[in-house]
Amino acid sequence: MLTGLYGNMRDLLGEFSSAILDPARPVPDGVVGPDGLPSARRFAVYRNNVVVGLIDTLAAAYPVVERLVGAPFFKAMAAAYAVRHPPRSPIMLDYGDGFADFIATFPPASPVPYLADVARIERAWVEAYHEREAVPATPQQLATIPPERFGDAVLVLHPTIRLLSSPFPAVTIWQMNSAGANPDPVDRTDGSENALIVRCAAEVEVRRLAPDSLFFVGALQQGATPSDAAKQALRVNPRFDLLDNLVAVIGLGLVIGWDFDGRRRHLGGGDHEHSYEHIPA
Amino acid sequence: MSVPIALPGLPIRSGVGLKPEHYRTILDTQPDLGFFEVHAENYMGAGGPPHRYLNAIREVYPLSLHGVGLSIGGSRPLDLEHLGRLKALVERYEPAQFSEHLAWSTHDSGFLNDLLPLPYTSETLARVCDHLDEVQHFLGHQMLLENPSTYVAFAESTFEETDFIREIARRTGCGLLLDVNNVFVASTNQLSDPIAYVERFPLDHVREIHLGGFTPEADERGRPLLIDTHDRPVDAEVWDLYRHVIGLTGPKPTLIEWDSKLPTWPDLLAEAQRADRVLSEFHADRAVREHA
Numbered sequence: 400m401l402t403g404l405y406g407n408m409r410d411l412l413g414e415f416s417s418a419i420l421d422p423a424r425p426v427p428d429g430v431v432g433p434d435g436l437p438s439a440r441r442f443a444v445y446r447n448n449v450v451v452g453l454i455d456t457l458a459a460a461y462p463v464v465e466r467l468v469g470a471p472f473f474k475a476m477a478a479a480y481a482v483r484h485p486p487r488s489p490i491m492l493d494y495g496d497g498f499a500d501f502i503a504t505f506p507p508a509s510p511v512p513y514l515a516d517v518a519r520i521e522r523a524w525v526e527a528y529h530e531r532e533a534v535p536a537t538p539q540q541l542a543t544i545p546p547e548r549f550g551d552a553v554l555v556l557h558p559t560i561r562l563l564s565s566p567f568p569a570v571t572i573w574q575m576n577s578a579g580a581n582p583d584p585v586d587r588t589d590g591s592e593n594a595l596i597v598r599c600a601a602e603v604e605v606r607r608l609a610p611d612s613l614f615f616v617g618a619l620q621q622g623a624t625p626s627d628a629a630k631q632a633l634r635v636n637p638r639f640d641l642l643d644n645l646v647a648v649i650g651l652g653l654v655i656g657w658d659f660d661g662r663r664r665h666l667g668g669g670d671h672e673h674s675y676e677h678i679p680a
Numbered sequence: 681m682s683v684p685i686a687l688p689g690l691p692i693r694s695g696v697g698l699k700p701e702h703y704r705t706i707l708d709t710q711p712d713l714g715f716f717e718v719h720a721e722n723y724m725g726a727g728g729p730p731h732r733y734l735n736a737i738r739e740v741y742p743l744s745l746h747g748v749g750l751s752i753g754g755s756r757p758l759d760l761e762h763l764g765r766l767k768a769l770v771e772r773y774e775p776a777q778f779s780e781h782l783a784w785s786t787h788d789s790g791f792l793n794d795l796l797p798l799p800y801t802s803e804t805l806a807r808v809c810d811h812l813d814e815v816q817h818f819l820g821h822q823m824l825l826e827n828p829s830t831y832v833a834f835a836e837s838t839f840e841e842t843d844f845i846r847e848i849a850r851r852t853g854c855g856l857l858l859d860v861n862n863v864f865v866a867s868t869n870q871l872s873d874p875i876a877y878v879e880r881f882p883l884d885h886v887r888e889i890h891l892g893g894f895t896p897e898a899d900e901r902g903r904p905l906l907i908d909t910h911d912r913p914v915d916a917e918v919w920d921l922y923r924h925v926i927g928l929t930g931p932k933p934t935l936i937e938w939d940s941k942l943p944t945w946p947d948l949l950a951e952a953q954r955a956d957r958v959l960s961e962f963h964a965d966r967a968v969r970e971h972a
Contacts, residue, residue: 433903435835456793
């Protein structure tokens with residue numbers, strides 16, 4: 400039994416919140432209309448606000464998933480997720496981080512096997528969008544690393560980087576169904592695609608990556624030196640070209656700094672967060 | 681209890697809730713508005729375009745920071761991590777004012793994304809005051825508390841809402857945000873008189889007013905059930921109630937809340953200009969009376 404100064408209140412609000420998420424539960428005792436009698440219709444306003452609010456939040460975060468399955472299907476799927484996974488935090492930017500895994504195990508979505516991977520791209524997009532700012536190191540800054548030290552330099556990668564791998568052409572499907580795009584038919588058996596999602600300045604970029612490059616960037620992200628990361632990439636593709644890949648990784652702005660043996664850290668300079676020019680159009 | 685230090689306060693003009701859809705237009709056209717208000721939780725990401733835009737807009741306009749997730753009316757202890765995030769936003773953006781709701785949203789099952797009602801008893805009064813003291817002490821500033829829109833009542837309540845809020849303001853030194861639409865919605869839903877509500881409200885503590893649109897529905901017995909949806913223009917009866925309030929309080933910073941089914945920017949601006957006209961009519965009326 401609950402005791403203490405706030406014991407009774409705790410009990411009532413507990414019943415209230417449980418009944419919001421479970422329509423099978425009755426309106427809590429003492430929750431009444433203006434005549435002092437219980438009113439299911441009035442209590443349902445709170446249920447509706449919570450569930451519709453969560454569906455709208457998911458729709459805003461997963462617009463391509465909604466476009467792929469249509470609004471009615473999306474609403475039903477999002478409602479099923481919302482009542483099983485109510486938010487754990489008041490920060491709704493984070494809500495829906497488990498939606499892709501839910502879609503992957505949601506039986507009615509099984510005829511659309513690539514749907515969960517498209518959802519993973521959309522989630523990575525939102526995460527990159529809200530991730531902390533960091534300024535890419537310039538090729539000139541990186542050129543100050545002595546060539547003989549490059550082998551044991553650890554490159555510090557951009558915090559917004561997200562890597563994904565799909566057995567479906569998920570990036571192509573995502574692009575064709577993003578706002579403003581006109582979808583063409585996609586052969587879903589057309590092979591796997593890997594995605595690099597990153598926001599080096601204001602705009603989130605989504606790119607396809609070759610499998611060896613995916614392994615290379617993934618290993619760098621884990622803290623491998625470029626030569627160790629290249630060894631992993633060579634297992635995927637014996638023709639992996641370290642120099643080409645390094646140039647691309649630096650050119651895309653994925654490197655923000657470097658350190659030697661985990662000791663001295665060098666970071667690219669400047670804070671462009673407050674700069675008006677970097678606001679996306 | 682020490683008296684909390686007030687933030688600078690908003691200009692006595694109208695403002696609007698800031699929406700991402702309008703960021704670019706606002707920066708390009710710099711409309712003549714008193715302030716913008718943001719939901720604090722929408723700016724709790726670590727970085728990204730929302731912060732870039734808010735920085736740029738904050739350079740031009742005063743900002744009102746409005747929390748929706750603190751759960752001041754809840755039975756759980758306040759979330760200290762969340763309070764820390766609020767304090768970081770206050771330090772970063774130096775808002776002219778911070779406000780939150782007389783409502784709750786956290787419980788054992790997690791967080792519910794709505795402003796839920798609480799019974800008004802001595803027990804809940806003590807809890808809300810403890811929470812407000814804690815927030816004001818933690819932030820080092822006075823906050824404003826907003827009256828709720830409600831769809832139900834609690835049989836165990838022993839206070840009128842207006843008396844409950846007056847007692848909170850007296851005990852904690854908090855300021856008040858009077859949401860005139862919430863008064864109209866809640867009074868209609870409780871079959872009570874909105875004019876009587878505002879006349880009983882502790883108006884001396886009001887530092888800001890909210891206006892917004894509601895959706896009219898009915899309950900299972902055919903009684904009116906207004907839903908606080910913020911998805912349409914302010915209702916004519918709410919404008920009348922607003923004029924009555926301004927007649928009692930004098931001009932106050934006034935926000936137009938429009939959160940879904942967003943209008944075009946010119947339509948939203950027109951709604952704010954309408955509130956500005958009510959504020960300046962009051963000034964004109966008073967000037968005429970003073971010269972008579």
